[in-house]
Amino acid sequence: METIKNIFDIISVGFVIYLIGYSTFLFLSVVVGASTLYKKKMQDRLMNKFTDNYFVPITIVVPAYNEEVTVVQTVKSLLSLDYNLYEIVVVDDGSKDETSRVLIEAYNMHPVRRPLHRSIACQPEEFIYESHEQKVPLTLIRKKNGGKADALNMGINAAQYPYFICMDADSVLQYDSLKKIVIPVLEEENVVAVGGTVRPCNDVTLNEGRVIKYRLPKNILACMQLLEYDRSFLASRILFDHFNGSLIISGAFGMFKKETVIAAGGYDHGTMGEDMELVVKLHSYCLTNQIPYSIKYATDAVCWTQVPEKLGDLKKQRKRWHLGLFQTMWKHKKMMANPKFGAVGFISYMYFLFYELLSPFIEVFGVFTMALAYCIDLLNLPFMILFMLIYASYNSILTLTAFFSRIQTIDLTVTFKDCMKAIMLCFFEVTTLRFVMAFVRLTAFKGYKKKKLDWGRIERKGINI
Amino acid sequence: MKIEIMIYAYIAICVSMILYNIVYVFILKHREKALGTNSAKLEKVILDELERIKSGDEVLEGHKKFLKKSLQRTAGITAFDKALENIFKIEPKLCEEYLMQTYSVFEYLTHKYISRDTIKIAYFPYILQKYNILKHDKEGKLTDILLELLRSVNVYCRENTLKAIYSIKNPEIVVLALKVIDKNLSFHHPKLICDGLLNFKGDKENLKEMLFESFNAYSVKMQLNILNYLRFGNIRCDKEMLELLSNEKANSELRFAAIRYFEKFPIKEAESIIQALAENLEGRTWEYQAIASSALKSYPGDVTFRILVENLSSTNWHIRQNSAISLERQGYTYHDLISVFDGNDRFAREIMRDRLDKRNAEKEAMKA
Numbered sequence: 001m002e003t004i005k006n007i008f009d010i011i012s013v014g015f016v017i018y019l020i021g022y023s024t025f026l027f028l029s030v031v032v033g034a035s036t037l038y039k040k041k042m043q044d045r046l047m048n049k050f051t052d053n054y055f056v057p058i059t060i061v062v063p064a065y066n067e068e069v070t071v072v073q074t075v076k077s078l079l080s081l082d083y084n085l086y087e088i089v090v091v092d093d094g095s096k097d098e099t100s101r102v103l104i105e106a107y108n109m110h111p112v113r114r115p116l117h118r119s120i121a122c123q124p125e126e127f128i129y130e131s132h133e134q135k136v137p138l139t140l141i142r143k144k145n146g147g148k149a150d151a152l153n154m155g156i157n158a159a160q161y162p163y164f165i166c167m168d169a170d171s172v173l174q175y176d177s178l179k180k181i182v183i184p185v186l187e188e189e190n191v192v193a194v195g196g197t198v199r200p201c202n203d204v205t206l207n208e209g210r211v212i213k214y215r216l217p218k219n220i221l222a223c224m225q226l227l228e229y230d231r232s233f234l235a236s237r238i239l240f241d242h243f244n245g246s247l248i249i250s251g252a253f254g255m256f257k258k259e260t261v262i263a264a265g266g267y268d269h270g271t272m273g274e275d276m277e278l279v280v281k282l283h284s285y286c287l288t289n290q291i292p293y294s295i296k297y298a299t300d301a302v303c304w305t306q307v308p309e310k311l312g313d314l315k316k317q318r319k320r321w322h323l324g325l326f327q328t329m330w331k332h333k334k335m336m337a338n339p340k341f342g343a344v345g346f347i348s349y350m351y352f353l354f355y356e357l358l359s360p361f362i363e364v365f366g367v368f369t370m371a372l373a374y375c376i377d378l379l380n381l382p383f384m385i386l387f388m389l390i391y392a393s394y395n396s397i398l399t400l401t402a403f404f405s406r407i408q409t410i411d412l413t414v415t416f417k418d419c420m421k422a423i424m425l426c427f428f429e430v431t432t433l434r435f436v437m438a439f440v441r442l443t444a445f446k447g448y449k450k451k452k453l454d455w456g457r458i459e460r461k462g463i464n465i
Numbered sequence: 466m467k468i469e470i471m472i473y474a475y476i477a478i479c480v481s482m483i484l485y486n487i488v489y490v491f492i493l494k495h496r497e498k499a500l501g502t503n504s505a506k507l508e509k510v511i512l513d514e515l516e517r518i519k520s521g522d523e524v525l526e527g528h529k530k531f532l533k534k535s536l537q538r539t540a541g542i543t544a545f546d547k548a549l550e551n552i553f554k555i556e557p558k559l560c561e562e563y564l565m566q567t568y569s570v571f572e573y574l575t576h577k578y579i580s581r582d583t584i585k586i587a588y589f590p591y592i593l594q595k596y597n598i599l600k601h602d603k604e605g606k607l608t609d610i611l612l613e614l615l616r617s618v619n620v621y622c623r624e625n626t627l628k629a630i631y632s633i634k635n636p637e638i639v640v641l642a643l644k645v646i647d648k649n650l651s652f653h654h655p656k657l658i659c660d661g662l663l664n665f666k667g668d669k670e671n672l673k674e675m676l677f678e679s680f681n682a683y684s685v686k687m688q689l690n691i692l693n694y695l696r697f698g699n700i701r702c703d704k705e706m707l708e709l710l711s712n713e714k715a716n717s718e719l720r721f722a723a724i725r726y727f728e729k730f731p732i733k734e735a736e737s738i739i740q741a742l743a744e745n746l747e748g749r750t751w752e753y754q755a756i757a758s759s760a761l762k763s764y765p766g767d768v769t770f771r772i773l774v775e776n777l778s779s780t781n782w783h784i785r786q787n788s789a790i791s792l793e794r795q796g797y798t799y800h801d802l803i804s805v806f807d808g809n810d811r812f813a814r815e816i817m818r819d820r821l822d823k824r825n826a827e828k829e830a831m832k833a
Contacts, residue, residue, distance in 0.1 A: 020474075031485065038489065039584075045543065046588040048621035051628075052664070054656050110826050115815045117782045130823075133830050187620050189652035404490075 008378050011369055016387075018362060022355055023394060029239035030231075030398045034405040036238045037299060049183075055085040056163055056182040058255065061155030062090045063148050064169040068097040072106040074169050079135050080208040083178035087137040090169075091155045094145030100129075103140050107131045120266035122146060122153040148251070149267035149274035156258060156266055165255045166275070171305040172201065173253065175209030180301035181255045184294075192260040192282055193295045195249035197233050200226045201304035216418040219309040224429040226307070227399050227422060233299075234402040236351075241297040245348040247283070249295070251275035253303030260286070260293070271331065273324015280332045283344045311436075318437055319444040325357050326445070360441040367435070388431075395430040496540070503544035504551075507535075511548055515559045524566040532570045537577050539585050546592055553596070560596075568601040575610050583619035590614060590622070594629040608638055615645040623653055627661050634667030640675045647687040655690050662694040673700050680705075685716050692722040696729055703732055710738050717749075721756050728760035736764045744772050755783040762791035770797070777805055777813035785816050793820035 109129035123146035202217035264285040286293035743757035776788035
């Protein structure tokens with residue numbers, strides 16, 4: 001019995017250290033994130049911004065698979081962006097629906113026999129359509145199905161400008177997002193990638209990329225994801241940005257230097273998390289070849305996206321993300337705590353390993369241990385409840401800090417009712433959704449080999465644009 | 466026991482976080498409210514001075530002292546900007562006179578601001594440029610300080626200062642400013658320099674002369690910015706560009722800029738040089754051939770046609786692409802290019818057909 005007690009003691013100390021580590025990280029990242037946003041606000045107030053328009057040429061690559069319902073609206077919103085020098089390339093990855101046809105008809109596109117400069121290998125094209133009647137050149141490439149990464153590689157091959165943006169066909173870029181996302185390129189030398197901010201837009205009304213009416217989603221699940229997005233974008237991404245350690249640029253909105261991405265080999269066909277894999281690959285490529293580089297995060301370049309409103313869809317999405325994370329971490333395992341990769345290997349990689357990849361295993365193991373300890377009467381129940389309450393309250397406060405910092409610094413206003421909703425739901429998100437998602441991520445590996453080229457469809461409502 | 470200590474630390478962090486958030490929200494609210502109140506007060510004070518100017522009097526010394534004191538604070542200068550912006554819309558001429566009479570205040574403040582945090586410093590040249598205050602600096606007393614600000618690590622401070630310098634409309638100071646930026650270790654994006662120079666409203670011919678006089682004193686990067694500015698700004702400098710184009714020893718990037726210049730402003734003397742560059746590599750990099758093939762669109766003729774058709778079969782994708790574009794822009798038809806379409810080079814055929822199809826589609830679109 002004494003041995004068992006000792007084992008439980010060791011486990012409990014281990015858990016407390018793990019949680020303290022995580023909380024300290026959250027604390028640091030929220031403080032750094034919030035103060036960065038406030039500093040940004042002060043910079044704007046004191047005209048530390050570019051007052052003239054400087055246009056860096058950009059290609060927007062929109063990979064699409066079975067997007068006949070949303071693709072026309074997405075392109076319409078892209079055509080209304082407040083930017084002068086860009087082109088749009090839609091890549092239809094062998095859709096089974098009428099994605100290409102609706103786009104051709106809506107924008108009066110005509111077939112061309114354009115030869116493509118294949119810098120990165122990808123599945124062959126079936127046909128190419130173009131339209132020069134729009135504000136900017138619009139190209140549609142229909143290709144053989146090969147997955148999202150393959151579609152993005154095709155888009156890079158077709159891109160005519162030195163920077164490209166990858167985005168999802170069902171997302172909407174805010175009207176000023178291009179102007180904002182190029183700022184880091186103008187500010188600093190050797191910027192090879194810039195991540196934008198992704199915000200859920202369920203129940204938000206947008207018109208030509210402008211927010212007309214902002215409100216929190218009516219759906220509770222979507223609302224909790226909004227809180228989670230705010231915490232994640234405000235917290236870790238800004239903190240990692242301070243030491244050039246960002247490992248993720250969301251596939252929904254990111255800008256990359258074409259030349260560097262091609263040199264690094266483009267998107268990986270074999271992973272589900274192609275967005276994260278590309279960023280990790282860029283770190284690895286530049287550090288290995290001693291190329292000066294930086295990967296930045298533009299807090300005010302906003303992309304609005306639909307988040308799943310059904311638990312089934314959310315589960316599918318999170319399983320996919322977790323598999324993608326695993327595949328990327330495994331592929332780049334040489335970076336783990338490797339001095340050659342500096343802070344990226346020691347801090348970013350280790351954070352993602354312990355607090356993202358292994359966290360569902362650790363959390364579920366924790367719950368299991370508690371249940372076991374309770375059964376054999378080794379659990380100090382009042383202490384445990386107090387501990388969990390403090391942990392939950394702490395996380396809730398940090399979530400709310402992230403939420404309100406975001407709201408204040410991007411000049412959105414929320415109603416009192418929505419504030420109350422956020423306050424109430426944040427506790428629920430930390431105590432319930434997080435654990436449900438831990439179980440979901442734990443089962444992510446079940447049958448993952450079948451899903452390699454799967455686009456991971458989830459049901460979406462149309463965006464109010 | 467150790468676990469309890471950790472939990473107490475946990476609670477302490479938690480509480481400090483809440484306090485941090487609350488204090489920040491209050492500071493922010495207070496700051497916004499204070500800006501509105503202060504600018505309203507200042508607006509009233511400035512309007513009183515404008516009334517004095519209107520009636521032929523001068524701005525009171527007391528007012529200047531008040532400005533010297535209050536505008537030293539960031540809150541003061543932001544309130545002043547807000548107030549003056551509102552008044553400028555109604556009384557622009559009186560405001561000009563007011564700024565001329567209070568010029569000594571800004572001279573004084575420039576010395577004060579230079580030692581501040583770079584974010585705060587950046588705001589000051591912005592104000593100088595926004596209200597064109599430097600035009601009252603007849604003796605150029607602030608020039609050295611402005612040039613010093615260009616050494617800042619803050620890109621916005623450098624950018625706002627450059628704009629303030631352009632507003633002086635003095636080419637000599639612009640040349641000096643570019644030298645400082647060039648020597649500075651901090652990165653200043655070429656686009657900011659080139660597009661910024663395009664905003665210069667002074668004597669552009671004079672600026673061109675002075676830039677070429679000191680051309681060799683700049684780094685290649687800055688030389689490239691200057692050449693691009695001249696091209697984008699439609700400032701003719703055929704002689705200097707021709708020298709660069711003919712100089713085999715000149716830096717490749719500069720020669721590329723010269724080729725692009727002669728694509729925009731074709732002259733007879735450049736034709737044979739560009740044709741030679743497009744025709745063969747002779748130990749040069751492929752970029753020469755690609756850029757020269759693109760420039761040849763401005764030099765139609767039999768020799769150019771022959772070179773471009775040959776280049777359609779190049780192994781380099783960019784050379785093929787640029788040659789096809791040039792042939793298309795020169796108005797050649799399927800009939801003229803029969804040798805390409807009947808030839809064995811599939812890549813040449815495809816790239817040329819695409820260009821001609823595109824031209825037809827554009828024509829159709831224009832008709833529609």
